Amino acid sequence: MAMRRTSVPAVALLLATVAGVSACAPEESGGEATPAASGTVSCDPGSMKTLTAGKLTIGTDQPAYEPWFKDDKPESGEGFESAVAYAVATQLGYTKENVVWTRVRFDSAIAPGPKSFDIDINQFSITEERRKAVDFSSPYYLVRQAVVAKNSSRIAGATGLAGLKDAKLGAQVGTTSYQAITELVKPSQAAQVFNSNDDAKQALENGTIDGLVVDLPTAFYMTAAELTDAKIVGQMPQVGTQEGFGIVLDQGSSLTGCVTQAVDALRTDGTLTTLEKQWLAQVAGAPELS
Amino acid sequence: MTADVHTPSEMQRARVAYRRKQSIRSVIISAVSTAVAGVLVVVLVTGSPGWPRVQASFLDPQVAADSLPAILRGLWLNVRLLVVCAIGALLLGLLIAVLRTTRGAVLFPLRALATGYTYTLRGMPLIIGLYLLTFGVPGLRLQGTPSVLVLGAIALIITYAGYLAEVFRAGIESIHPSQWSAARSLGLTYRQTMRHVVLPQAVRRVAPPLLNDMVALQKDVGLVSVAGLVDAVRAAQIETANAFNFTPYVVAAVLFVLLAIPLIAVTDLVTLRAARRQNAGGR
Numbered sequence: 025m026a027m028r029r030t031s032v033p034a035v036a037l038l039l040a041t042v043a044g045v046s047a048c049a050p051e052e053s054g055g056e057a058t059p060a061a062s063g064t065v066s067c068d069p070g071s072m073k074t075l076t077a078g079k080l081t082i083g084t085d086q087p088a089y090e091p092w093f094k095d096d097k098p099e100s101g102e103g104f105e106s107a108v109a110y111a112v113a114t115q116l117g118y119t120k121e122n123v124v125w126t127r128v129r130f131d132s133a134i135a136p137g138p139k140s141f142d143i144d145i146n147q148f149s150i151t152e153e154r155r156k157a158v159d160f161s162s163p164y165y166l167v168r169q170a171v172v173a174k175n176s177s178r179i180a181g182a183t184g185l186a187g188l189k190d191a192k193l194g195a196q197v198g199t200t201s202y203q204a205i206t207e208l209v210k211p212s213q214a215a216q217v218f219n220s221n222d223d224a225k226q227a228l229e230n231g232t233i234d235g236l237v238v239d240l241p242t243a244f245y246m247t248a249a250e251l252t253d254a255k256i257v258g259q260m261p262q263v264g265t266q267e268g269f270g271i272v273l274d275q276g277s278s279l280t281g282c283v284t285q286a287v288d289a290l291r292t293d294g295t296l297t298t299l300e301k302q303w304l305a306q307v308a309g310a311p312e313l314s
Numbered sequence: 315m316t317a318d319v320h321t322p323s324e325m326q327r328a329r330v331a332y333r334r335k336q337s338i339r340s341v342i343i344s345a346v347s348t349a350v351a352g353v354l355v356v357v358l359v360t361g362s363p364g365w366p367r368v369q370a371s372f373l374d375p376q377v378a379a380d381s382l383p384a385i386l387r388g389l390w391l392n393v394r395l396l397v398v399c400a401i402g403a404l405l406l407g408l409l410i411a412v413l414r415t416t417r418g419a420v421l422f423p424l425r426a427l428a429t430g431y432t433y434t435l436r437g438m439p440l441i442i443g444l445y446l447l448t449f450g451v452p453g454l455r456l457q458g459t460p461s462v463l464v465l466g467a468i469a470l471i472i473t474y475a476g477y478l479a480e481v482f483r484a485g486i487e488s489i490h491p492s493q494w495s496a497a498r499s500l501g502l503t504y505r506q507t508m509r510h511v512v513l514p515q516a517v518r519r520v521a522p523p524l525l526n527d528m529v530a531l532q533k534d535v536g537l538v539s540v541a542g543l544v545d546a547v548r549a550a551q552i553e554t555a556n557a558f559n560f561t562p563y564v565v566a567a568v569l570f571v572l573l574a575i576p577l578i579a580v581t582d583l584v585t586l587r588a589a590r591r592q593n594a595g596g597r
Contacts, residue, residue, distance in 0.1 A: 136364065136372075157371065197555065199555070216542030227541075231452065
């Protein structure tokens, strides 16, 4: 009785499958980046290890919303975050021509793979948990969360968090606004979560939700320019540390130290305050919710 | 007829022993092959330069444990929606298939309507249908507008009914005309023939593709999350954003696969039985 041999092609196929599953790829050059301690690395376009030598690639989501960016054109330098991005670039010594914008989805910005940007500016709130996955610059804007509602809504007159308890509240997915609902208001009805603030605004217009939680500048922009007969019910109380927006960098990026230095310098010399006055001027006077 | 106990011949016993030996041998070979392949994959994946970071980002046991309750709450919504939408889509799909296979000139408008329905609803992306129903309809501000959950379920039902209608129609049209002729010659009306002769055979014949569509529906019900509802995938997305860690997605994926296994097993069983029934020629 002759034994049937396992054929060579079958073994080859098996090996090819294994190779396919594990996608053999050579290790990238570059190796481990060392976080720059301030002062040890010179921060100028010549010595900074950016994606493209001599250029600074800045990521943000699409669409980019007012008042952070104007008309979804981050390269215009108009809108608060666009202005901050260019101010940081200038501080680091990049001219406007050497700043390249790229569009990055939220999920890809925080994924562990190689990043398609040097820095990403997109209203990322700095939290300790998130620091385990990405690097943050120091905060370039201190932010509060606010509740927006239609004038006719039953929560339009709420003066405290207790008045929001039985309301249907909504927020954009993946935001600290959603956390503010679940952790501060603890509403009796489950909070609604939307893909974008556009969807959430539509739900508010339709009356599917009573109130929408967004950061304060967005709330001011919405009530001023986008929603008819809607108002800011009030600002959410601050819990724990002051929430701030930071620029996101790849974990262990060699640029983190330089970018943080740049943001700190802009804060010290008053540039950030000036830009806030210019682009987020009306952010004051929203009532406090206790 | 002697009542002798059958004793297999020497030759037959040798055959049986040989077959047993061969099957044991093939089991051992496949076990070794699997082990070798598994070890190779593990070595190649865990040996890659980015592995520690991917492991921390996608396979963090602490994050998995923390996110599990929220994801399970979301999954409960998926399960409830699946049951309701499956029943609704099967009934509506069957109705449309029956309308599409009617005969007679008078009923032409009905046929045209059913045909148009399957063309349109199968062509339209589900997510757009969901947007139109869950954001558009409440915008009309009509009295008694159902909740977005109900509207989302309606969007899923009408979309899937389009697919299922075509599956049912294929089944109905695969029944041999002689079955119709025989039933009608026995004096059954059109309706009775459809109800007692054609449909039972047709549905049995297309059970595997129907169940296949159910497996697909199981994953698509989660799309109601565009309307603001929190299903398992959305819950995972929220958890992911809290810590910038992707482990919750992996948890959700595992739960979905576990949920699909019974359905897929039933599909395989039904397919096997149908094949046996048809090919053996017996009952």
